[in-house]
Amino acid sequence: MGREMVIFREMKDRVEGIERLALELQELGRGMPVVEKNTRCILSFIHALKFGISDVAELEEEEV
Amino acid sequence: MERKYWNPVLETLPQERLWEIELKNFRKLLSYAKDHSALYREKLKGVDPKEIRTREDLRQLPLTDKEDLRRAQEGAGRGLYGDLLGVPWEDVTTFRQTSGTTGRPVYVPETYESWQWRVEAWCHILWMAGFREADRVFMPFGYNVYVAFWEGHYAAEKIGCEVVPGGALDTKGRINKMREVSATAMMSTPTYGLHMAEEAQKMGIDPKEIGIRRILCAGEPMPGATRRLLEEAWGAEVYDHIGGTEPCGWAGMCQQRDGLHVIEPFFLVEVLDRETMSREAGEGEEGVAVVTPLGRRSFPLIRFNTKDVVVRGKDGCACGRTSMMIKKVLGRADDLVKVRGVLFNPASVEEVLREEFPEVREYEVLLERKGAMDEITLRVEPEQEMGKEYHLALRGRLMERLKMKTNLRFEIEVLPPGTLPRYTLKAKRFKDLRRS
Numbered sequence: 001m002g003r004e005m006v007i008f009r010e011m012k013d014r015v016e017g018i019e020r021l022a023l024e025l026q027e028l029g030r031g032m033p034v035v036e037k038n039t040r041c042i043l044s045f046i047h048a049l050k051f052g053i054s055d056v057a058e059l060e061e062e063e064v
Numbered sequence: 065m066e067r068k069y070w071n072p073v074l075e076t077l078p079q080e081r082l083w084e085i086e087l088k089n090f091r092k093l094l095s096y097a098k099d100h101s102a103l104y105r106e107k108l109k110g111v112d113p114k115e116i117r118t119r120e121d122l123r124q125l126p127l128t129d130k131e132d133l134r135r136a137q138e139g140a141g142r143g144l145y146g147d148l149l150g151v152p153w154e155d156v157t158t159f160r161q162t163s164g165t166t167g168r169p170v171y172v173p174e175t176y177e178s179w180q181w182r183v184e185a186w187c188h189i190l191w192m193a194g195f196r197e198a199d200r201v202f203m204p205f206g207y208n209v210y211v212a213f214w215e216g217h218y219a220a221e222k223i224g225c226e227v228v229p230g231g232a233l234d235t236k237g238r239i240n241k242m243r244e245v246s247a248t249a250m251m252s253t254p255t256y257g258l259h260m261a262e263e264a265q266k267m268g269i270d271p272k273e274i275g276i277r278r279i280l281c282a283g284e285p286m287p288g289a290t291r292r293l294l295e296e297a298w299g300a301e302v303y304d305h306i307g308g309t310e311p312c313g314w315a316g317m318c319q320q321r322d323g324l325h326v327i328e329p330f331f332l333v334e335v336l337d338r339e340t341m342s343r344e345a346g347e348g349e350e351g352v353a354v355v356t357p358l359g360r361r362s363f364p365l366i367r368f369n370t371k372d373v374v375v376r377g378k379d380g381c382a383c384g385r386t387s388m389m390i391k392k393v394l395g396r397a398d399d400l401v402k403v404r405g406v407l408f409n410p411a412s413v414e415e416v417l418r419e420e421f422p423e424v425r426e427y428e429v430l431l432e433r434k435g436a437m438d439e440i441t442l443r444v445e446p447e448q449e450m451g452k453e454y455h456l457a458l459r460g461r462l463m464e465r466l467k468m469k470t471n472l473r474f475e476i477e478v479l480p481p482g483t484l485p486r487y488t489l490k491a492k493r494f495k496d497l498r499r500s
Contacts, residue, residue: 005073008073040177041176044181045180047180048184048359051089051181051184052074055089056073056085
């Protein structure tokens, strides 16, 4: 696996970490628009990152 | 890592790896659409996403066309979008609609997530075209319910460019504002880009001196000759892309400026033989682009028949990107018409005019039925007032060149400068009056 792929796997882990944290924050802030709406934005960017980063890393993982 | 790419690994993956990602996301989208979209619950009845393994399998699935969307919009689902919606209606944050030139407009719902996904795809398009943080991007168009340039605006912001909206200004106002803020880039339709250059010259301003280094065009097919004309007028690099309200912007031009890269794996694109719509066109062959945007849940769209007629290119490029290539956009399947038994593409007129008749500033093509015969007329407007002899000579040259290019005999009308309409968004230069 090339160095770039190693980095991609690490980035995928971070993307999942941010998603998990954002979901936890959303849950904690339920009923508070400031939290609900800002976490929704974070999760939308996570969706875009999954397409560019996580999908590629998963492909390599499946191969290994 | 190489800053030439928006995503250096993704954009240089071998084709087979891109396909694997697309297939995985295609299956995911099928499952999602079957569960969340009334349109596809019905359309994909009996389809098991796990059974889709090859591109041949893909072609067994039904296509979606604009009429399907119009019908679904009238469906029982709540709100404006009927059975098109793939999310709870209260999650929708952005309304867009198609222009409605071929029938009732289709309303397109976007959530914050789906909009950001569209914008991300557009970041690929802009980055490929060389847009960078240092650019001050001028947007010379009236912001509206149509999707035109909205994605470009948001994507330019996301890249880090400075975006200057030039909405509520006329053309002169826009040219002055571009000079005032020292804009370095802009986005426009090819028609409007040429019109702006013409207006600047009338104002005594050489467009080259404004300092625009790159222009991203949209909205109309842009023959190479038109692109070169724009480049000469502005002293800028001019880039093309292809997309639409329903499928999003799905391919863009890199700095080689030789064809369009499909934004893979965001979109799964098939180029299908126009007659049968069941065979994929090979390299150099023309076909209709069928597009599936793979990350949009608000408005699931599977195998959308864009009706864009394109020529498939050779995959891969000197820029290092490995994605599927579109060599050329020929025009809209709707615009290809039979005239006296000959298949006619209005874009071929633009190709001839821009390549060989620089003195022609504006034009339109009229197709009428006179008695039992179809008659095709080209109205041209020269750059400046010319004498009768010149008109005759121009008419003769045009008739000859168009006959050679299209195998059709054209009537030619030479009009005084400033007669024909100018367009700020999509130009309507071809009028098939047989339909009216």
